[in-house]
Amino acid sequence: MTISAKSTCFHCGLDAPTGINLSVNIDNQQRPMCCVGCQAVAQAIVDAGRADFYQQRDTFSETGQDVVPEFVKQLYAYDHPDIQKQFVVQTGEHDKEASLILEGIVCAACIWLNEQYIAALPGVREVCINYSTHRAIVRWNDSEIKLSQILEAISHIGYKAHPYDAAQQQELFEKERKQSLRRLGLSVALGMQIMVFALALYTGDWWGIEPSIKQILHTSSLALTVPILLFCATPFWQSAWRDIKHRQLGMDVPISLGLIVSFLGSVYSVWKGQGAVYFDSISMFVTFILAVRYFELMARKKTAESTEALLNLRPNMATKITPQGEEAVPVVELKVDDKVLILVGEAVPTDGVIIEGKSRVDESLLTGESRALSKNISDVLVGGSMNLDSPLQMRVTHIGQDTILSTILNLLERAQGEKPKISQLADRIATRFVSVIVFLAIAVGLYYGIYIDGFASTNWIGIVVAVLVVTCPCALSLATPAAMTIAIGRLSQIGLLIRTKQALETLERADYFAFDKTGTLTQGQLQFECVVECQNIEKEQALAIATALEKSSEHPIAQAFLNNPDDIGELMSVAHIENQVGAGLSGEIDGQCWYLGNADYIAKQTGLVLSSKVSELLENNNLQAATIICLANMQKAYAVFILQDKIRTGAKVLIESLQSMGKQIVLLSGDHNISVQLIAKQLGIAKQQVHAELKPEDKLSYLKTLQQQGSIVAMIGDGINDAPVLAGAQVSIAMGNGTQLAATSADMVLLNSDLKQLKQGISIAQKTMRIIRQNLIWALVYNMFAVPLAVMGYVQPWLAAIGMSLSSLFVVLNALRLRRAK
Structure with a gap:
């Protein structure tokens, strides 16, 4: 009897899986198999010269699953969604990414063979393997191939793979x-x-x-x-x-x-x-x-x-607060919105927001920030940081692979x-x-x-x-x-994360360093100096309108409005918000269209010329590093907000260090020329290298001009707001906090606030390439x-x-x- 079925196993008659080739050549035809066991049995029959067995049989054979090694059987557990939460990152609708340990690697040829073999599997999008750590980053489409099938395929070529686990690697x-x-x-x-x-x-x-x-x-x-x-x-x-x-x-x-x-x-x-x-x-x-x-x-x-040190920050147990009292639970069982108690000396189990208490928190191993940070109600706690002073209660906001610690680890592994x-x-x-x-x-x-x-x-x-x-x-x-591998681990210790493979190589060769001002050379923690020029409107009402417009923005200016201590009541509802990056934004409140931004933005949107007033305010008030924001509608300007910022720690040391290396420094900012020149003067940046009142497209155009002249440009800026300019540079460094890690597309991310660490990072990049x-x-x-x-x-x-x-x-x-x- 000849049995043939296109969608069933030729050996045992069970359904054959799609997306992975387990066929065996029998009588010059590729016959589908349902599993590696049937494939092995069928191949053994053919190799023994007994292929006529399939012509003479009168029923399907027993499944070959019993010949599958125990190791392969255990792989199917890794397809379970609950298990995957701990080590798999969802990168798209069906795309997933996981870090694996490979056993049996001894040389570069082993790396090459595994990369070529895994990449050829249907459904695998990308694979990269680190020779020093024997760890592989694999990205695949889960609708085409399962993780267990990838692990099983690796075992076919004599290697053994399993999800990365620090204890198991040790x-x-x-x-x-x-x-x-x-x-x-x-x-x-x-x-x-x-x-x-x-x-x-x-x-x-x-x-x-x-x-x-x-x-x-x-x-x-x-x-x-x-x-x-x-x-x-x-x-x-x-x-x-x-x-x-x-x-x-x-x-x-x-x-x-x-x-x-x-x-x-x-x-x-x-x-x-x-x-x-x-x-x-x-x-x-x-x-x-x-x-x-x-x-x-x-x-x-x-x-x-260095990577293991980060993994060890994550505790195994947490104290969950329930209506019945406190309960010790595994961290993996925590869910979003759970309430957690963190005692003095304990590590924060996962990301969350403080709902009760005040304390200092040590984030040094995560960000390289040596100073303990004060945390109060509504402040964000990062999983893995250490509570130093007083007990805290926290509401869980992120778990598993969505936490900042997991994001940092994924970046390091990649x-x-x-x-x-x-x-x-x-x-x-x-x-x-x-x-x-x-x-x-x-x-x-x-x-x-x-x-x-x-x-x-x-x-x-x-x-x-x-x-x-x-x-x-x-x-x-x-x-x-x-x-x-050693360099990337060393950089992570000082809070500088590498995102792309060419970052170190390009950073070492960069001869032009372009800086944004707000949030880069300055702290980006703007505070209200004063509110002036209020016409036919109360100060509180002007603040309320401006805060409502800024509530959906991540820019440091928006944070200044949102963190303003003045009582402005409940935030107003805003419709049709439009944001022009680097200039300002507009929105409709109670049927009235309002505009909030710099003087050029207001002039472009409303025709009101305010640049002379802004210059006069800056000069008369002797404001250094001040940012001027105007509020107007189509009829007139109602208020001018003056915000102050401070120069970031280590900025002057970094600029002086780069200049001593013979690097060219340029300052590109969208802020008013007077405030930008004042900052440049304090940092020792030449006047001709300062360019103010630039739109994002102007900054990008300037970078393109430098590149056409043969320069290799490194851009340092705000990870989200300067995204187009960062993307245009040969190598980009974002000043990011942990919450921005997933959003920024920069080549490198500086997690702490001290620019001296960037100086050290450049030195490490140069020594690495040397x-x-x-x-x-x-x-x-x-x-x-x-x-x-x-x-x-x-x-x-x-x-x-x-x-x-x-x-x-x-x-x-x-x-x-x-x-x-x-």
Whole structure:
């Protein structure tokens, strides 16, 4: 009986899933399967030459689910919505994003294989993997493919993936560390004994040695080398075999080939009783590689510590206030609008708003802000911050992946996973370099075997092994990711988050730094100085109209109106609000259209010319850094609001530092020229570099002009209000608080209020790129000299092992210097 169904499993008859290919070629036709179990059974039947089974059967077979490994069965739990709340971010209607841990990664080729394989799955939108932390950021369409299917697909190519969990990653690190130490310890112990035998053999070549003694020493070395290859070198064999199965040449392929060739050649020499043996080189090679990978593992652990420190801020339990009293509940069970009690010394469990109490809160690990912040009723509390003084009651506003802490972690993970251009180039070179090395080693072996010593001699073996070993491009693959990961972690400690892969690379090359004024060089916490020019309207009524117009805005000016202590009663209802970014806004109140903004905006909308009055007010009142806002309708101007701001901490230090580096500074602002010039004078910005009363499109046009002249422009501004200008710069930095993280599209976000941290961030970016260049130059120069010397036979296998190991170790240790960067 022949059974065929387009939408059912050809093996067992169950429904076949859509969006993932589990088919098997049976009788030259792709037959659909419902699961990996049926696929495995069907493929086994075909491989055994029993495909005619499907022609002869008279009913469907039993499902193959029972052959699915327990690990794969457990993956389906990750599709449950309640479980996904803890680690999955909803980025669109059906699009989701998750951070995964990958087990089995040993080199850049592993990264390349996983990225290419996962990206090719139907429904996967994007994937980026960080080599240093072995973490992957995967974005997929949940209507096309499920997370469990992605995890299952990864298992098919020999790797294991699961959602990122700090505790689990620490367990994996610890498990890997202990296993590495066991392998390294045995390799050192046996290798030392082999070296003792080798020393006796080397001295025997000088002073003579009995052939029988020599044979005993060779045989003993062979016996000690076997456990080194069978146990200590197991990771090399597993990785190399996995790469070969998937037609890739990873970095463990030349290592494994070198070990095999040197071991078989040595066994042949022992059997013949003559020729060179390389047991000492094998043991030394394995020992050095294991030692370097152990140091690399510890370096990866250190790079993950900054992220883990943020994760550890999140408490497991919270005190929930219910009608029945206080109740300790897991944080994951909290819901929006729940009431929570936070005692002194406790961490805030999730984001919320204070409804009772007053205290100081430490947000230093989140934002890098060293000062404790005073919090009162209606102030926002960030999950993970620490309550210092008094008990607080809070209403929960955000949970799970919607919290500020989760947003920060997601940004860190994405930044660490993305690769700048220089890293992508290094990866491409490294993956192709392995192929070149393997073919070069074959060519060298044939040349020496045919034209020099002949294959009967074993001298060619040492040269081939040296070529395979000395040129292994581990250093090239480690050069960029090690430095980038440490730098991003270091920047997060000072409150500077990286959002895009090119940010550090471009920031280091920027020669023009353009600043906005309000909220950037100034604190952006505007306060009322006075209200003047009130005509036919009470001061309170003017404030009420202005506040009603500003109630839906995020601009610092709006916050000044909304936080005004004067009692203006209940906010008026406003219809048809229109906001012109950087100028002003309008709205209809009780049938009357009102306009609120700077003098130019009022003139454009109403025809009323107020610029001379504004200049007169500023000069007469000697107001520094003042912002003038006018309220008018179509008939006349009713009020002028004067708001004062203060220069942000560290602004002058940052400007002076950039100028000392030879960077050009320009100030672009929409505020009145007099107030902008006053701020510029205090900060030491040249008058000709100050441009005031600019609309957003004017700022963008100015940036374009600089870029056309060949300048690389870094724009520093308000993350939301300066969005068009930030998008137009080659690299942009937003002055953001946590609530703006999801909204801003800037390349970098400074979470705290101290601009000195930005100075430190620029310094770290410069040092990072300098270290990356040092690592790449070292790796290239090393191989440039090592390859010819190995080909000419001047490099012994043991020396090649030392050279390759020290090259990789240099790159890792050089990158670790960034942990102390200031």
